[in-house]
Amino acid sequence: xxxxxxxxxxxxxxxxxxxxxxxxxxxxxxxxxxxxxxxxxxxxxxxxxxxxxxxxxxxxxxxxxxxxxxxxxxxxxxxxxxxxxxxxxxxxxxxxxxxxxxxxxxxxxxxxxxxxxxxxxxxxxxxxxxxxxxxxxxxxxxxxxxxxxxxxxxxxxxxxxxxxxxxxxxxxxxxxxxxxxxxxxxxxxxxxxxxxxxxxxxxxxxxxxxxxxxxxxxxxxxxxxxxxxxxxxxxxxxxxxxxxxxxxxxxxxxxxxxxxxxxxxxxxxxxxxxxxxxxxxxxxxxxxxxxxxxxxxxxxxxxxxxxxxxxxxxxxxxxxxxxxxxxxxxxxxxxxxxxxxxxxxxxxxxxxxxxxxxxxxxxxxxxxxxxxxxxxxxxxxxxxxxxxxxxxxxxxxxxxx
Ligand SMILES: *Cc1c(COP(=O)(O)O)cnc(C)c1O
Numbered sequence: 596x597x598x599x600x601x602x603x604x605x606x607x608x609x610x611x612x613x614x615x616x617x618x619x620x621x622x623x624x625x626x627x628x629x630x631x632x633x634x635x636x637x638x639x640x641x642x643x644x645x646x647x648x649x650x651x652x653x654x655x656x657x658x659x660x661x662x663x664x665x666x667x668x669x670x671x672x673x674x675x676x677x678x679x680x681x682x683x684x685x686x687x688x689x690x691x692x693x694x695x696x697x698x699x700x701x702x703x704x705x706x707x708x709x710x711x712x713x714x715x716x717x718x719x720x721x722x723x724x725x726x727x728x729x730x731x732x733x734x735x736x737x738x739x740x741x742x743x744x745x746x747x748x749x750x751x752x753x754x755x756x757x758x759x760x761x762x763x764x765x766x767x768x769x770x771x772x773x774x775x776x777x778x779x780x781x782x783x784x785x786x787x788x789x790x791x792x793x794x795x796x797x798x799x800x801x802x803x804x805x806x807x808x809x810x811x812x813x814x815x816x817x818x819x820x821x822x823x824x825x826x827x828x829x830x831x832x833x834x835x836x837x838x839x840x841x842x843x844x845x846x847x848x849x850x851x852x853x854x855x856x857x858x859x860x861x862x863x864x865x866x867x868x869x870x871x872x873x874x875x876x877x878x879x880x881x882x883x884x885x886x887x888x889x890x891x892x893x894x895x896x897x898x899x900x901x902x903x904x905x906x907x908x909x910x911x912x913x914x915x916x917x918x919x920x921x922x923x924x925x926x927x928x929x930x931x932x933x934x935x936x937x938x939x940x941x942x943x944x945x946x947x948x949x950x951x952x953x954x955x956x957x958x959x960x961x962x963x964x965x966x967x968x969x970x971x972x973x974x975x976x977x978x979x980x981x982x983x984x985x986x987x988x989x990x991x992x993x994x995x996x
Contacts, residue, residue, distance in 0.1 A: 700734025
């Protein structure tokens with residue numbers, strides 16, 4: 596593509612993002628190259644999306660084979676790839692039924708709407724309250740920014756959907772105080788991703804499960820970031836041994852192809868009927884074929900065990916680095932969702948670190964102003980981890996200057 600430059604972003608794009616100064620043009624495995632053919636190690640994974648790295652042959656094959664057959668038919672017809680994917684998702688999780696869409700926000704939108712409908716169908720007057728958590732992130736539609744616990748994403752768009760209360764994450768007593776007969780749903784991330792890579796305490800999730808059972812509310816786990824192997828389990832709820840009523844999944848599900856899904860049980864699915872909810876692209880054959888291939892590849896003991904091994908490898912490398920440049924207060928997370936919280940004296944510097952990392956040839960993420968986040972490919976080779984850490988070290992060296 597000739598004559599395309601980063602300046603075109605500022606000229607032609609609605610300015611909701613501030614992308615890096617370089618433009619990636621090609622990727623393979625955990626490496627990408629920009630317009631100048633500069634190479635980068637990818638610890639960002641397209642924000643926990645590129646679970647098999649870039650251009651993985653399994654995903655490429657699924658995409659190109661399906662591309663030659665059938666892309667889209669609309670919901671007046673079903674298709675083979677979507678039914679295959681629905682079987683995979685239900686046979687390998689607690690769920691019995693799936694609703695497909697195109698993103699994490701849409702999956703959560705469907706989950707919250709389903710919960711409101713369950714509340715309505717209960718016949719209990721006013722059973723429409725939603726309990727959510729501070730600092731949570733559930734997407735950018737009006738309902739999901741309202742459920743999210745970061746007012747900066749919702750306050751400019753009032754009036755917001757009401758009936759949503761936010762309490763502190765990992766604070767079961769605070770949740771107890773707001774969950775009542777009028778609550779139709781509790782929505783929670785098993786690990787807050789955007790909110791700073793903060794894992795839930797097991798007692799917290801267990802308590803939420805019990806409270807939802809007591810008052811008949813739908814427990815929704817937002818696994819958009821934690822799902823599809825990210826934590827070393829197929830879904831994070833499996834690590835905790837606590838089963839939700841509804842689970843949302845997206846990001847890694849398509850390995851880079853946009854797809855989302857809401858999983859639920861035979862108990863709750865019938866509250867949606869023909870016409871109550873929908874989407875044009877949800878479950879289209881192209882997305883479903885890619886997602887099936889990615890899901891099948893990841894859902895093996897080898898790949899999932901590999902995520903746990905890489906977690907340890909990453910942590911060892913980061914701890915060694917932190918011994919040399921003590922900038923991180925805490926290194927946390929599960930599997931390949933890793934957050935490095937900066938020490939107080941470096942507060943607010945996470946973005947600078949990722950910018951410097953880019954200069955050194957490393958893609959990394961932030962999770963708020965004080966946390967550097969890594970969500971690489973689930974099959975990133977150890978040599979790429981080593982090389983990425985070496986580049987991170989050069990970026991951190993700039994902190995003191
Ligand atoms: C990314 C994310 C979303 C939103 O997904 P989109 O595909 O951007 O709509 C929702 N919940 C969590 C936990 C996420 O990490």
